[in-house]
Amino acid sequence: MKKRLLLILCLATTVFVNANDDKPLPEPCIWTGTMFEDFCDTCGCGGNGGSMGFGTGLNNNFIGLRYIGQKYRSRDGIFDNSPWINENFNTVQVWGKFPIRNRFLVNALVPYHVHNRRFTDNTEQEIKGIGDATLLAFYQVIAPTPDSIISIKPKHILQLGGGVKLPTGSFNEENLEGSINPSFQLGTGSLDYILAANYGLTHRNWGISALVNYTIKTENSVSYLFGNQWNLAVNSFKTYYLSDTWSFTPQLGLGAEYFDKNKEFGLIVNDTGGDVYFGRLGLEANYNRFALGVSGMLPIAQDLNNGKVEVKNRVMLYLNINI
Amino acid sequence: MKTIYKLLPAVFSLCLFMACNDDDNMEELSGEGTVKLTFDNSFGSDDLLLGTSSYTNSQNEVLTISRLNYIVSNFTLTNDMGETFTYPKDDSYFITSEETGETEISLTNVPAGRYVSVTFGIGVDQEKYLQGADGQGTFLAKAEETNMMWSWQAGYKFLNFEGTFTSPTVTEPTNFKIHMGSHGSSLDNYKEVTLNLGTEALVSDEMNPIIHMVADANAILDGTNKISLSEQAIIMVSEEKSPKVAANTASMFTVDHVHNGSGDTH
Numbered sequence: 249m250k251k252r253l254l255l256i257l258c259l260a261t262t263v264f265v266n267a268n269d270d271k272p273l274p275e276p277c278i279w280t281g282t283m284f285e286d287f288c289d290t291c292g293c294g295g296n297g298g299s300m301g302f303g304t305g306l307n308n309n310f311i312g313l314r315y316i317g318q319k320y321r322s323r324d325g326i327f328d329n330s331p332w333i334n335e336n337f338n339t340v341q342v343w344g345k346f347p348i349r350n351r352f353l354v355n356a357l358v359p360y361h362v363h364n365r366r367f368t369d370n371t372e373q374e375i376k377g378i379g380d381a382t383l384l385a386f387y388q389v390i391a392p393t394p395d396s397i398i399s400i401k402p403k404h405i406l407q408l409g410g411g412v413k414l415p416t417g418s419f420n421e422e423n424l425e426g427s428i429n430p431s432f433q434l435g436t437g438s439l440d441y442i443l444a445a446n447y448g449l450t451h452r453n454w455g456i457s458a459l460v461n462y463t464i465k466t467e468n469s470v471s472y473l474f475g476n477q478w479n480l481a482v483n484s485f486k487t488y489y490l491s492d493t494w495s496f497t498p499q500l501g502l503g504a505e506y507f508d509k510n511k512e513f514g515l516i517v518n519d520t521g522g523d524v525y526f527g528r529l530g531l532e533a534n535y536n537r538f539a540l541g542v543s544g545m546l547p548i549a550q551d552l553n554n555g556k557v558e559v560k561n562r563v564m565l566y567l568n569i570n571i
Numbered sequence: 572m573k574t575i576y577k578l579l580p581a582v583f584s585l586c587l588f589m590a591c592n593d594d595d596n597m598e599e600l601s602g603e604g605t606v607k608l609t610f611d612n613s614f615g616s617d618d619l620l621l622g623t624s625s626y627t628n629s630q631n632e633v634l635t636i637s638r639l640n641y642i643v644s645n646f647t648l649t650n651d652m653g654e655t656f657t658y659p660k661d662d663s664y665f666i667t668s669e670e671t672g673e674t675e676i677s678l679t680n681v682p683a684g685r686y687v688s689v690t691f692g693i694g695v696d697q698e699k700y701l702q703g704a705d706g707q708g709t710f711l712a713k714a715e716e717t718n719m720m721w722s723w724q725a726g727y728k729f730l731n732f733e734g735t736f737t738s739p740t741v742t743e744p745t746n747f748k749i750h751m752g753s754h755g756s757s758l759d760n761y762k763e764v765t766l767n768l769g770t771e772a773l774v775s776d777e778m779n780p781i782i783h784m785v786a787d788a789n790a791i792l793d794g795t796n797k798i799s800l801s802e803q804a805i806i807m808v809s810e811e812k813s814p815k816v817a818a819n820t821a822s823m824f825t826v827d828h829v830h831n832g833s834g835d836t837h
Contacts, residue, residue, distance in 0.1 A: 325618060328615075329617040516770065
């Protein structure tokens with residue numbers, strides 16, 4: 249019963265926080281660590297670039313730091329016996345979610361990338377710098393109403409929104425060398441548009457969240473156009489309350505990413521586009537207003553860049569402060 | 572719900588903006604540029620590595636290849652309007668060699684356009700050969716340097732393909748030599764091929780495309796015509812076999828991809 253009360257208190261509190269801009273009173277919240285985890289922009293993500301975007305919570309507002317490590321390998325050449333090149337994408341993001349009036353939310357993230365790869369002749373290439381900043385605004389179509397505290401009915405939440413990805417990261421034509429991963433870039437060099445929807449359902453301390461977003465990319469100044477991209481994810485989670493201040497939320501989920509083929513000068517670029525499906529395991533620990541999360545993603549199936557690029561894994565680590 | 576309606580115009584204008592954003596790069600191509608053609612040699616779907624790798628063909632012969640040189644010539648490019656540009660004949664003879672790494676040729680001063688196919692010959696045509704030794708320019712010396720001539724009377728080797736092989740019947744590594752050419756003017760093995768680029772190669776003052784081709788050395792013996800090394804490992808002047816080698820060789824080329832751009836990077 250104590251658990252149930254806490255859960256409801258948590259929901260009620262966050263809704264309350266949303267409804268009133270000036271509210272602190274942080275509580276462990278069941279929604280944390282479940283949304284946007286797999287939001288993956290171009291540059292590093294599966295052959296078309298990445299910085300898995302917005303992280304936690306449907307309903308809590310936070311600012312935090314997140315590290316994303318991605319490992320890829322891509323073929324240096326067009327033949328079956330062409331060597332594989334290992335690529336490491338490292339990203340640190342400042343990210344946050346902020347309420348704007350009643351039913352509006354703004355998500356923002358600014359990534360810093362350090363990517364490196366080692367060629368067969370043992371030379372190493374490293375690129376680092378600010379990546380593409382993303383700004384998303386959501387309207388809460390269904391927001392959990394701060395109803396009776398003893399309610400144990402399932403709660404729904406639905407957010408629809410859109411936004412932009414700004415060309416703050418640099419795009420370097422020279423990194424398109426050979427047939428290797430065209431996403432070895434800090435940014436797409438283009439102003440891209442994002443449409444997004446998030447849905448969540450909680451019942452007691454169980455929950456499911458789902459997200460879909462679509463990134464529409466535009467041609468950059470050197471006439472390169474990354475393919476449009478779908479991200480889909482479903483996560484299930486359960487929150488365990490250890491005390492008034494501590495809670496843990498293990499998560500299990502699936503993700504999918506689809507990429508259209510890239511174009512250069514309006515012509516399709518060979519060996520681009522594709523899809524990848526991930527399994528995801530995560531854990532978020534909450535202590536007072538802090539959320540510490542870790543998660544890993546492993547590909548279940550993939551066909552990226554005509555098999556010329558493979559995702560090996562992704563790991564994430566974040567520390568958020570609820571505001 | 573009212574706020575949703577407020578949002579709608581924003582969403583619509585976003586969609587509209589994106590819809591209008593298609594293909595704004597159809598500006599005119601003008602001037603002239605360089606078209607590079609890379610002949611990337613393979614054996615089947617594997618990269619061809621001289622000396623170090625062995626390759627098995629469908630006839631159960633295991634080949635270790637030590638040399639793959641061939642002459643490509645008489646380049647013509649066709650654009651999307653069906654117009655052709657024929658490269659000046661005197662400058663249109665090239666030798667590509669896996670040994671020396673000279674596997675890329677450059678066609679300079681190609682008029683601007685969107686090219687969709689390339690036609691070229693394998694070897695030296697009779698017209699050129701009949702111009703006599705003086706008519707060959709520097710190409711004759713180059714052919715001698717790269718083992719692409721028997722003698723002036725016997726003519727050019729269009730293809731020089733050498734290495735060792737083993738097979739169920741030939742268990743010791745045995746040399747093979749496939750030298751294919753026209754043998755003076757009595758036997759004409761010169762062939763031409765036309766390859767679709769699969770996309771457009773864009774040429775202008777700023778744009779110098781690279782056409783990346785694959786030449787599958789396996790096709791030389793194991794193409795449409797099956798030629799057994801176990802039966803005959805040295806094929807040179809053979810009225811029966813060298814036309815078959817010529818036909819196979821003409822079919823070994825494909826375009827893998829075209830890289831459009833300034834031409835500085837692949």
